Amino acid sequence: MSTHPDIVPQPGILDITPYTAGKSGPAGGNRVTKLSSNENPLGPSPLAKAAYKKMAESLETYPPSDHFALRSAIAKTHRLNPENIICGAGSDEIITLLCQTYAGPDHEVLYTEHGFSMYRISALAAGATPVIAPESNRVADIDALLGACTDATRLVFLANPNNPTGTMVSDAEITRLAQNLPKQALLVLDGAYAEFVPGFDGHAGLVAARDNVFMTRTFSKIYGLGGARVGWGFGPDHVIDALTRVRGPFNVSAAGLKAAEAAVQDTEYTARCQQENAKWRNWLATKLASVGVPSDPGHTNFILARFENTETALACDAYLAKHGLIVRNVAGYGLPEFLRISIGDEIACRAVAGRIAEFMKGARA
Ligand SMILES: *Cc1c(COP(=O)(O)O)cnc(C)c1O
Numbered sequence: 001m002s003t004h005p006d007i008v009p010q011p012g013i014l015d016i017t018p019y020t021a022g023k024s025g026p027a028g029g030n031r032v033t034k035l036s037s038n039e040n041p042l043g044p045s046p047l048a049k050a051a052y053k054k055m056a057e058s059l060e061t062y063p064p065s066d067h068f069a070l071r072s073a074i075a076k077t078h079r080l081n082p083e084n085i086i087c088g089a090g091s092d093e094i095i096t097l098l099c100q101t102y103a104g105p106d107h108e109v110l111y112t113e114h115g116f117s118m119y120r121i122s123a124l125a126a127g128a129t130p131v132i133a134p135e136s137n138r139v140a141d142i143d144a145l146l147g148a149c150t151d152a153t154r155l156v157f158l159a160n161p162n163n164p165t166g167t168m169v170s171d172a173e174i175t176r177l178a179q180n181l182p183k184q185a186l187l188v189l190d191g192a193y194a195e196f197v198p199g200f201d202g203h204a205g206l207v208a209a210r211d212n213v214f215m216t217r218t219f220s221k222i223y224g225l226g227g228a229r230v231g232w233g234f235g236p237d238h239v240i241d242a243l244t245r246v247r248g249p250f251n252v253s254a255a256g257l258k259a260a261e262a263a264v265q266d267t268e269y270t271a272r273c274q275q276e277n278a279k280w281r282n283w284l285a286t287k288l289a290s291v292g293v294p295s296d297p298g299h300t301n302f303i304l305a306r307f308e309n310t311e312t313a314l315a316c317d318a319y320l321a322k323h324g325l326i327v328r329n330v331a332g333y334g335l336p337e338f339l340r341i342s343i344g345d346e347i348a349c350r351a352v353a354g355r356i357a358e359f360m361k362g363a364r365a
Pocket of ligand 1: 038089090091092093116159162163190192217218219220221226230231
């Protein structure tokens with residue numbers, strides 16, 4: 001850590017452990033398959049790529065500040081009111097804005113045991129206190145969340161389905177959580193993986209019906225636009241109003257806006273990505289289970305592979321890396337005996353299944 005005697009960050013900032021991104025493998029080394037960041041192996045819609053490229057011709061122009069075209073496209077595809085949508089540089093920015101807007105010193109930000117690490121980072125950056133509610137066998141426990149609420153709770157973050165566990169909580173349970181929160185707390189449902197669940201609206205219906213629930217979504221996962229940095233939020237008027245005052249006027253790039261707009265309209269492509277993912281996720285889960293590596297029923301574009309102990313998980317991680325397969329060590333999420341494996345294309349899924357089978361048969365070199 002590097003510090004200065006007099007020029008010091010706000011309280012909480014130096015308690016932040018910087019976010020660890022999924023490894024990409026050795027620079028300039030052998031070809032690697034990256035299965036560590038839940039990226040779409042098929043990439044974005046060709047229409048999104050074309051829209052992005054076209055923006056190279058007008059890079060001198062500031063992007064629109066109201067994000068009207070993208071909000072309208074999102075609203076049309078998801079059947080929402082565009083007035084209740086806000087766009088950000090990834091949903092990470094929306095999470096940051098929520099913490100900046102609603103949480104500060106003397107406030108608590110609540111999330112679950114294996115919750116996404118940006119919740120903690122953004123809470124600390126805002127000077128608030130992160131509070132962790134236990135999960136029950138890697139599934140969010142609504143009673144534990146409600147039990148952890150206090151007069152100081154301002155935000156409750158819950159990803160459904162969750163990363164890195166991949167597990168889901170029922171709509172009835174989420175509704176119960178929303179109904180029983182203390183009145184000063186806003187429930188934030190992170191729907192980064194919502195599009196991978198057939199017929200699931202990410203609890204948009206619940207958000208529309210209440211004034212204490214907000215939903216975040218991203219273009220980084222099923223839409224394959226992680227590099228473009230676009231996310232969005234949907235919520236009640238009073239939250240959109242407050243966040244809009246805090247966000248930068250040009251927070252999303254012009255190319256990102258255009259690419260996302262094309263992507264969200266290409267519903268056929270999204271449906272194909274959803275189907276391919278489900279097919280290969282189920283295939284991989286079955287294969288791994290057959291060699292003694294089980295996982296919880298999946299709802300996302302990754303599998304949380306369970307090993308008998310931490311040592312075996314670490315050894316398997318090293319074995320895969322040695323063969324050019326980069327997966328995610330999730331010890332930092334309190335899951336040291338697991339490896340999170342993104343669902344790649346067919347070749348990647350077959351490769352990772354084959355290598356794990358070899359490893360489980362005793363191969364270590
Ligand atoms: C990947 C992910 C996000 C998305 O982050 P972006 O900033 O939109 O790329 C948000 N929440 C969870 C739980 C995620 O896994």
